[in-house]
Amino acid sequence: MTALAGRTAIVTGAGQGVGEGIARALAAAGANVVVATRRAETGEPVAAAIRDAGGLACFVETDVTVGGSVEAAVSEAVGRFGALEIVVHNAYKPARAHRLDDADDEVWAPNARTAVWGAFYCARAAYPHLRAAGLRGRLILVSSPAGVEGSATRPVYSAVKGAQRALAKSLAKEWGGDGITVNCIAPVAESPALTEAFAGDPDLRDAVAARTALRRIGQPERDIGPVAVFLAGDGASFVTGQTIVCDGGSFMAL
Amino acid sequence: MSVAVVEHASSPLGEEVAARLGELGIRAEPLTGWDAVGVVDAYVHLGPWEAPPRPGPLVELDDHAFGEAFERPVLELLWSLRAAYAHLRRPGGRVVVVVPTIGMAGAPGLAASAAAAEAQRLLVKSAARQWGAEGITMNVVAADLAALAPGAPGLPSVSLSAPALGSAAVTDRAAVARVVAMLLEDGAAALTGVTVSADGGTWMAP
Numbered sequence: 001m002t003a004l005a006g007r008t009a010i011v012t013g014a015g016q017g018v019g020e021g022i023a024r025a026l027a028a029a030g031a032n033v034v035v036a037t038r039r040a041e042t043g044e045p046v047a048a049a050i051r052d053a054g055g056l057a058c059f060v061e062t063d064v065t066v067g068g069s070v071e072a073a074v075s076e077a078v079g080r081f082g083a084l085e086i087v088v089h090n091a092y093k094p095a096r097a098h099r100l101d102d103a104d105d106e107v108w109a110p111n112a113r114t115a116v117w118g119a120f121y122c123a124r125a126a127y128p129h130l131r132a133a134g135l136r137g138r139l140i141l142v143s144s145p146a147g148v149e150g151s152a153t154r155p156v157y158s159a160v161k162g163a164q165r166a167l168a169k170s171l172a173k174e175w176g177g178d179g180i181t182v183n184c185i186a187p188v189a190e191s192p193a194l195t196e197a198f199a200g201d202p203d204l205r206d207a208v209a210a211r212t213a214l215r216r217i218g219q220p221e222r223d224i225g226p227v228a229v230f231l232a233g234d235g236a237s238f239v240t241g242q243t244i245v246c247d248g249g250s251f252m253a254l
Numbered sequence: 255m256s257v258a259v260v261e262h263a264s265s266p267l268g269e270e271v272a273a274r275l276g277e278l279g280i281r282a283e284p285l286t287g288w289d290a291v292g293v294v295d296a297y298v299h300l301g302p303w304e305a306p307p308r309p310g311p312l313v314e315l316d317d318h319a320f321g322e323a324f325e326r327p328v329l330e331l332l333w334s335l336r337a338a339y340a341h342l343r344r345p346g347g348r349v350v351v352v353v354p355t356i357g358m359a360g361a362p363g364l365a366a367s368a369a370a371a372e373a374q375r376l377l378v379k380s381a382a383r384q385w386g387a388e389g390i391t392m393n394v395v396a397a398d399l400a401a402l403a404p405g406a407p408g409l410p411s412v413s414l415s416a417p418a419l420g421s422a423a424v425t426d427r428a429a430v431a432r433v434v435a436m437l438l439e440d441g442a443a444a445l446t447g448v449t450v451s452a453d454g455g456t457w458m459a460p
Binding site: 067099100101102103108112116117120123124127146147149150151152154155156158159160161162163164165166167168169170171172173174241253254 | 312315317324325328329339356357358359360361362363364365366368369372373374376379382410
């Protein structure tokens, strides 16, 4: 599949879980992929695996909570591959379960800094290049169904994921004149955070799966990656400001 | 219900809310601090939307401006809800938070503020899920930004259709206040986690 051949994508948080699945899927579709993660020990193997599979990829150490770090990643992507058409902001630092009445800055800061400030930094750094890409320009934010329906266990997480959706809608309107599309994916898929949650509650995996129409939890590369490929490709050039919920049919509000 | 604590009570909407609550026999107490507050029937959070956000492209914001537009309103609500929690009557306590519809619809030039509004709405939904077991209900009233912030920048309509109740209804602050009051009445006891759009019939999704 070469739907994205010659295009360059940055995927933040691509060292594992959903981000890794998206990075692998974009690469399989022909995109040059910058695996933008904080830690080389997770990012390098993903980039290497993509190269081993015949793709083009590199790892760039990136902390999405630092504007300068995101700017450096964007510069590296453009310097190495010549342009930047696609940015997928997936990085997120999982926060512990909490009650809203106990939420403090230790809960707020990592949620907000990675999800919302990270999205802001990605948008600000990438915009000149996405604008230059014109109708191929894409910003994709990885949100969550919790950003639509709230969360009984992680109120702050749901708030920042909702904020991402509003950012996407607003930027879709701001950037639409340039031909850039901005969308969200709201997945429920295997990830380190979910694995950790399952480890703490042996019945949770089955309970989550049972709530979905498809009776299973998503696999990042197989179930979420193709949605990112679609949003990044020409077939989605008229789709913007939307949230695609990829959760196996658990949440069906719209 | 007899006492509702109102944050941002001196805002134009706050004055309308106090008047409507008075008609229902509910005393609206401006929030000046929680230390002297005992058990309250309701907490109404209106802010900080009375000050119109400054429009501009998101990518032209520096970190300080983004923090002011996004983070400050969300944290204000988060810390306020935390403080209010200890004072809300159980069962039967009510929380109503007023947000602009820009969070649901998106707003070009106000992306950071839109993100803040939507984050506020999700905080309320999530808290509704957590505090419901204690008999506390929490709801959102979504109003046009111009109804909350006199002098707010004009925005493209969020709907292909004209406002169902006419354009004057979009900024009818008294109507917004009546919806806030309605959510504190007995008939609203079964509503929680709900967003009621009080914008003259503009935003009708989903």
